[in-house]
Amino acid sequence: MRKKKIYRYTLISSIKRPVEINFLERKLISTGLFIYENTRYSFFFKTKMIESICIIHLTKKKKYPFYNEIQIIVINVFPEKNIMIKPNEKLGILDIVINVKIKWKECSILNRSIRGNNSFGSTGIL
Template structure:
């Protein structure tokens, strides 16, 4: 699949790290380092603008290493970029650690996954088909 991209960042285009990777890392595009204090959140620019085909979205997800080692994650995970959005991709990062974290220009801050999606057409009804699970939720399947 080909996707149009405008790269106004100082960095190379995002790319897959391995042959079977689902996501590609996005980098911070900063003029100066950004400090994230504990429990602070900020919108971090990437300098990237994309035009997705209709029927696709881009999901912005945390990087597992950054989350585990530093407590930095994407606040609205997964963030969604719709096919009709033409603005700069920005990433809302939050620091869930007890220590200040400095984001430097070019730092890999998240991963982006492009995925197909459907739009539903609601069919109002008075009854839903029965299932084995029924109304069980929120831990319903638990340990057996």
């Protein structure tokens, strides 16, 4: 069994002009970071530098057929302000874990937990 490798990257916008995102609008922002296609990855967004919903998206480029570019879908959910993403702006910190194998354990009864108010489904544990 291979040992898992963890890599931490600061995702930076790789765009030529500033991008403005209006309320409930979404834009695909390039990061210029490429990963090899035939490997199993897990992605964890550790920190977001911009206030919005950010979704990781992998895109194939014709120029690099065996690699996928990590891009971020940014969705503006704030009605009172537009989001402006500038070239070379920090978008967030991403942890990439390679060679992750998940083992499922069958269970007939789930443990009860007291829900907190930190977020949806929160147990209140930080």
